[in-house]
Amino acid sequence: MTYVIAEPCVDVLDRACVEECPVDCIYEGGRMLYIHPDECVDCGACEPVCPVEAIFYEDDVPxxxxxxxxxxxxxxxxxxxxxxxxxxxxxxxxxxxxxxxxPMGEDH
Structure with a gap:
């Protein structure tokens, strides 16, 4: 595991991170996005583009x-x-x- 998507993504599903990911390791579930722990190459490209700041390095998850x-x-x-x-x-x-x-959204 390298990067983790947390609660701010629930019901937002912005997908800016998906577009930025060079290895296509961010999958869309029904209510949020998930980073595949074995496919992520720890590049960090997804983190700065997330508009709701839902992506954290595994050691930095609140x-x-x-x-x-x-x-x-x-x-x-x-x-x-x-x-x-x-x-x-x-x-x-x-x-x-x-x-x-x-149900959640951007202002939760």
Missing amino acids: AEWADYTRANVDFFDDLGSPGGASKTGKVAKDDPMVAALP
Whole structure:
């Protein structure tokens, strides 16, 4: 795991990070984006373009969002490593923690 997408992304799904990612490792779930821990090359290109500041280096994830590190890993349990988000398209699921959240938006 290198970079993690946390709660500010829930129900926002801006996708600026997806466009910036050189290795296509940011996948779209139903309510948020997830970084594949095995496909990320730790380049950091995604972090500065996120308009809601939802992307953190794994060691810098704020304590209140620590569970998002696990969520970014667990999202790929069934999906595996498809070798790029563009091959997969939007995945109609989320980590159970994310799925259970009330509706959110940019101003949460």
